[in-house]
Amino acid sequence: MASKAATKVQSRSRAVLRLIEAGSMCDCTFCGKQVKFRVRQRDQQAICNVYEEGVWRRVEHFHLECYDEASSPYGTAFE
Numbered sequence: 001m002a003s004k005a006a007t008k009v010q011s012r013s014r015a016v017l018r019l020i021e022a023g024s025m026c027d028c029t030f031c032g033k034q035v036k037f038r039v040r041q042r043d044q045q046a047i048c049n050v051y052e053e054g055v056w057r058r059v060e061h062f063h064l065e066c067y068d069e070a071s072s073p074y075g076t077a078f079e
């Protein structure tokens with residue numbers, strides 16, 4: 001089975017920035033605390049699709065500041 005280079009690029013872990021929405025129940029991978037929606041705060045989180053050996057494994061959530069502190073483990077988070 002031939003694997004194409006383009007496919008490999010797409011299956012790397014990546015991070016995006018998203019507003020934390022009401023009802024969010026995720027824990028931050030870095031600090032372990034809940035990524036919590038706050039009324040009137042437009043906080044952002046980093047949502048990471050984590051791939052291992054080209055296979056999707058899981059989604060990880062980080063507080064924006066925690067993602068920075070963790071040195072952006074899945075690359076720069078884009079909006």
Ligand SMILES: [Zn+2]
Nearest residue numbers: 028031063066
């Ligand atoms: Zn955190």
